[in-house]
Amino acid sequence: MTRTLGVCYYPEHWPESQWAVDAAQMKATGLTWVRIGEFAWSLMEPTPGTYDWDWLDRAVETLGNAGLKVVMGTPTATPPRWLVDSMPDMLPVDAQGRTRGFGSRRHYDFSHMGYRDACRRIATAMGERYGRNPHVAAWQIDNEYDCHDTTLSYSGAAKQGFQDWLAQKYQSTDALNRAWGNIFWSMQYDTFDQIELPNLTVTEPNPAHVLDFRRYSSDQVAAFNRVQVDALRPLTDTPLIHNYMGRTLTFDHFKVGADLDIASWDSYPIGFLSDRIEGTTKEKQTYLRQGHPDNQAFHHDLYRAVGNGRLWVMEQQPGPVNWAPYNPAPLPGMARLWAWEAFAHGAEAVCYFRWRQAPFAQEQMHAGLLRPDSEPAPALGEAAQVAAEIAAMPDLDHATGSAALIFDYESAWAWDTQPQGADFDMFRLAFAAYRALRRAGLSVDILPPHTGDLSAYKLVLAPGLMTISDNLRAALATYEGIALIGPRSDLKTRDMAIPVPMGPSLPDTDVTVTLTESLPPSDKIKLQGGGRFRHWFEHLDGTAPVHLSTKSGQPAIMGGDHLRYLAGWPDDATFDGIIGGLCDAAGIATLRLPDGLRVRDTATTRFFFNYGPKPVTWKDTIIPAAGVHWEAL
Amino acid sequence: MTRTLGVCYYPEHWPESQWAVDAAQMKATGLTWVRIGEFAWSLMEPTPGTYDWDWLDRAVETLGNAGLKVVMGTPTATPPRWLVDSMPDMLPVDAQGRTRGFGSRRHYDFSHMGYRDACRRIATAMGERYGRNPHVAAWQIDNEYDCHDTTLSYSGAAKQGFQDWLAQKYQSTDALNRAWGNIFWSMQYDTFDQIELPNLTVTEPNPAHVLDFRRYSSDQVAAFNRVQVDALRPLTDTPLIHNYMGRTLTFDHFKVGADLDIASWDSYPIGFLSDRIEGTTKEKQTYLRQGHPDNQAFHHDLYRAVGNGRLWVMEQQPGPVNWAPYNPAPLPGMARLWAWEAFAHGAEAVCYFRWRQAPFAQEQMHAGLLRPDSEPAPALGEAAQVAAEIAAMPDLDHATGSAALIFDYESAWAWDTQPQGADFDMFRLAFAAYRALRRAGLSVDILPPHTGDLSAYKLVLAPGLMTISDNLRAALATYEGIALIGPRSDLKTRDMAIPVPMGPSLPDTDVTVTLTESLPPSDKIKLQGGGRFRHWFEHLDGTAPVHLSTKSGQPAIMGGDHLRYLAGWPDDATFDGIIGGLCDAAGIATLRLPDGLRVRDTATTRFFFNYGPKPVTWKDTIIPAAGVHWEAL
Amino acid sequence: MTRTLGVCYYPEHWPESQWAVDAAQMKATGLTWVRIGEFAWSLMEPTPGTYDWDWLDRAVETLGNAGLKVVMGTPTATPPRWLVDSMPDMLPVDAQGRTRGFGSRRHYDFSHMGYRDACRRIATAMGERYGRNPHVAAWQIDNEYDCHDTTLSYSGAAKQGFQDWLAQKYQSTDALNRAWGNIFWSMQYDTFDQIELPNLTVTEPNPAHVLDFRRYSSDQVAAFNRVQVDALRPLTDTPLIHNYMGRTLTFDHFKVGADLDIASWDSYPIGFLSDRIEGTTKEKQTYLRQGHPDNQAFHHDLYRAVGNGRLWVMEQQPGPVNWAPYNPAPLPGMARLWAWEAFAHGAEAVCYFRWRQAPFAQEQMHAGLLRPDSEPAPALGEAAQVAAEIAAMPDLDHATGSAALIFDYESAWAWDTQPQGADFDMFRLAFAAYRALRRAGLSVDILPPHTGDLSAYKLVLAPGLMTISDNLRAALATYEGIALIGPRSDLKTRDMAIPVPMGPSLPDTDVTVTLTESLPPSDKIKLQGGGRFRHWFEHLDGTAPVHLSTKSGQPAIMGGDHLRYLAGWPDDATFDGIIGGLCDAAGIATLRLPDGLRVRDTATTRFFFNYGPKPVTWKDTIIPAAGVHWEAL
């Protein structure tokens, strides 16, 4: 696999005289890709139906002639003012019932059919113009679905779409009433048009109602994306890509990814540490200028699965950003480390965001590779270094990980809907499991919930799956490694109800969750041998062997040689112990890594990344802060 | 007094074939009562005006034939969809102006006359059908008034009702303007229809305006309830009951209770500890699986007064619930302890909620006596044990407590409206006083604010009464025990103004509050001899003797032998000292109880309840965690 | 300069028989001024167009005959109900889109032209009636602009006014689009009526859009105020005053002040400490009953500049207030200390709020000089003491301070709009700088941002100025003292963009901010020699000398002998060191003051104020808690 670098560029932000200069400097830096076009609808179509491609033709030509490959973005995240004026009901509505207006971006409703038509039109026009342009080597559709909480809209369009979707799914309100359990609290409906969106109810709405709305909303993202895929496919042979965000679980990325060729994501390690990763103050201090040492890896592995093996980083943080609560600068070296880490996890390309810091508008405080005055910003040199290093190193082949983690978006919606404990969150749980695998030095693959073959892995974790899919259950039935299922796995029907007989329903494994407890942060369940569960504990019953017990004698892990059920949420040290034991039993070699050091294996090479703020020693090698080290395997 | 157990049951949730099995098992467990019917409006009246009683007839028959007595609930907390569609303005509106829609429960406005008519109709129809049914032995009207903050609605119906209520009360806007002091800030009204509800003003509205709206809103709850009382009274001779909630102060329970025969409440000790009781992290840890050791007692004593001596627990927590921030399981034994504690406080019946955990809809994670798969949940055995113990023990007679606490809902609204210090809250203050009495081992009666006879008590506490009623003032004038009034008592007129001469106006006791201070949590007023006031301190003036002073020499308690005024909010240890001194002076014996142990006396028996997580020793008896112990008096 | 005392009085709140008694007691206390009239519109004009001046004539006569001078307030902060009913769209709208209704005060939209007409009418009528009344010696226009967050309104009137304002400013949408950088995210407008107010966008709106709305909103306050100025000017020769609030930065006070004769403010030291001043728990404990030791001084110095040298305190806290989260009583002596401190800072008058505590309505828990029952409250005696002390002391002449601080409202809006770090706030930064100057014993003048002459000062601080004005840049070019500019100064254009070349642009000083970092509270940048920056750090480049470096070797202060740029936000101890060094270099004598002691010099006298809770010793003098001490200079 070849590895390449790129950058995000907005020619429309700069005088045309600057374009060739910029292009030459990009090329000199060693960049391959330049992403353009997204957000420029108002220039492409300044008035309804009148396109102006001249400027964009020249931009593509200038960049292409400099030897760069263009990633062309469709501008549908930023519909122009005139388009909104032509159909004001295309605006999304928040859960409080307030219309979310024009004046920033993503001001559209995924459910609005008129807006879908407009997107089909602009994507078709772009495809016709640039689909066969020799400089355009890839396409990005829209930008960061769900960014600014835009998956869910409580608009009239969403309500009508949801009612139709329910009618399709259930065919009769009787069936819907039965599936949702609407006999509870006299919530039955007689007609589909009585069913409102599940916001602004007196107390919590039926969780089945909410979950179906979450499924509906996710489906609209996929359908919205598919409109542009269908428009572009006949017009280009280059790969179609979307750039996902970090810790975004509101739509099923696997479903969107199925229609695309490559999954990319926008990696802002420091911003994400500040605004969306749990952590103690000490952890946040330690990694202030590096980002969480496992967060990038998790998303690389997740999106590699979403991309069916093909992964890019479409936006890579180069310096301080503008949008997190606090915005420190990266430790020198991190812009290099993050790129190499992406490559080690299988990324084909890493594009820094953005070429030159824009001195105006919302993102004026977002660093680029160049300063607003065109002087080099710190990351430019690191990008050039990575480019040189890539050139010097043979291709890397991706290797299957030694362990796998099953990750399911629908479960995230289920637990959002009924967390049962204030701290229960799907990402948080899955990330806790992932981090434990990483701390053991394992390379991990993330698998979708409908996975039907686990045979490549000696160890599989499946935390928090509301329902185990038929495929996965079949795979588990013949699995010869060790699968650790739970906590909170296979305890719901697809209708968001408790199954009777009660779950989990694991092949040849008699274990039942009879009662569930959630715990405040101040409390814990002590385990035999010193560990503890936090947040969550399930009472297990059944005849399966007990592998681990609580201090008071309740089962903590039960199951057979291959399938085991985990009854609680282990804290980090406890998870380390559990994973260590499973690796021993499964015959997986683990590593004892110094704090902050992380590892990822490709087919031939082991990469080490020092996320810590101080040098660490690995065997005989001192790896500096922000250092990258690699060894042949 | 006989003591009985019961359970809440929803036959409509289960196949009819299950009903007889369930009934037999209820009976075998030793249960007397089964509550049904509430929430089932959509089955009773599936389409407008067409009733279907067949299923309910059969359910009553099945349960009755098994030897159970039915508590029949009116379903008015869950109006069906078609009813809402027929008059959409029956929906309540929140303080932000958003309509609170269909899709959960309690989606009605207490002020809406059309909905009152609909409730009268369904209650009448039910009364006609079941009022003389031999198996129906009690009625519950509606369910948990105010649950989900539904007492206050800012709807058109409420606005019109409030204007009419004001016109009735004041007869002229001149009178209203004078009473409210509307000359302040040019707030005078010329007509009653100019008066809006007191939400969404630029800054705080006139507190007299708010207080009248609180009174109006409380009156609507009473009037709403009375509609069904009036419908059912001619149709049945069995007692009419409502099930109140914990720490719910938005309507005057004494006024609602005056129309009913029994007060019941829904007791969720662990959920309430998590979501509505102040406490340190350590306290919350200690009582995580037991609930606050005084909270149940307080509500038993309060609702016994609301019920004019007749008390039930209509819903008793049996295991983890679904609605608190964190939902741990009770300590084994607590489902028994809570029942016995209720009996010791005079409860005639304790009904567990619910028979079988529903696997669907909002409360699917709420435990029952049975699991969703009909296996026994932990509380079933404890319920059976209580049933056996009841059978073995002679009737208990209620005894008047040794001390009394005056509790006033209107004062709670007054202090909500103008807390003056962010931590001032009526429940919190009254509960602090109650807890001090309990820690001294006293059995307490709670009395309404219009109490006219205190002669049964040697000690009376009256904290936080905005205005002392004429009845109470007369009782105090001849009182021969010790009454500790204050803090913040008798300092307002009924018009929510400061009286001139300034209060309190205590018979033959020259003491005046001249200035009031509220304090942040980090500060305190030190007292002579080591105690301290928190949150609140009043400067006292007058010629009455000073019983306690602050360290700086200001009066802390002033008054004569019988009536004393307390100038601040003592912390727990200080309250213990004050109560100890008063008991000595009043000739009341106190107990020195180990941490977590609580006591309640009936006429013949002293009951001990160990709320602590560890065994305690009382004299020669070791009382285990969650243990109940009793001795003859 | 003479110093006088006064009081706020509401004759309409009291029986007319009381007026003469009150007036005589005011006079006997030594008061000069009595402020009346504000809030009494409903009495002045009980029905549309019908004025009733009789009561007010008699009140003025009674007060004047007692020897008091009247400050007459226009009642435009409290439009009566009938006026609102006549034009309901005069009500303001909050950022969530909710109309802010009648029922308290300040229920008007600054942009509403109909309301401006009504204000012109009532002000004219008052001016005609009382403009030449010999007892009326000053006028107050409206009351506390912006109180309750009323500067910003998101109403239809505001939207239309904003569009007109933009059209005036930019003349074409092309110019506006360029100035705002609307090419970013396709935000261009074709017509001005497409431009909405910058609320309820999907994510943050363009900061240039927000900043222009902030400027527009500030301009409306000035225009609104000017309507009454223009109405009153021809009708009276007495000074026109407005009473500003503490830490209110939503409109440009310098612009409002330019139309008025005196700036007054409402000083509530204890309330402000509780509700709007940052501080550790320990600081809040130490100054609980005194207020922050620098907050009053800061506002005196700021408003003296706003008043072009003429300063009053229109409302002085006399005891506990009703509106802060916690409301303790002042330490005995503070009502005296605050008055003397105001005089030392140049105040001509200090008026206590209010004469007698009102027993009704919103402020019934706000103390006065008298209790509600007309007995003296604690502050009455202190006021009398101040009056006696004034009488015994010759006039004080104001002296120019030894240091100056530039303060800019527009910058406050810019940083509100894009704080870049969650803790960045203009007041907080400026106040940190001011406090450091105060702790060094300096008397400070605050200067507006368009200051063109700094020659009176040896030391000037200019933190947080988004853009240095042409005037100020010219003054700096020839400045011979030491000016410490920054952090975050001169880094934006007036269009809220980053200038290219990048700032700051300091005369003859080659320093450039190349990159900006914001830091969470847990982090810091260590400096050489032991200090630290918090919250904010800028990377500096250039050839100017480095005066201070970070521990890692980056510049912390750069510049020449006269102009230096500060790259971060020093914590208090670090600021003390920096100011100490600058004072040494500038030849300014500093003082080493005990904790809590503060100093202010007039032309002839040095005043000491002990804000601490314990006595301190200054040279040979023991100054008690709340003590005031003065020495000849």
Ligand SMILES: [Zn+2]
């Ligand atoms: Zn984004």
Ligand SMILES: [Zn+2]
């Ligand atoms: Zn409830």
Ligand SMILES: [Zn+2]
């Ligand atoms: Zn104010």
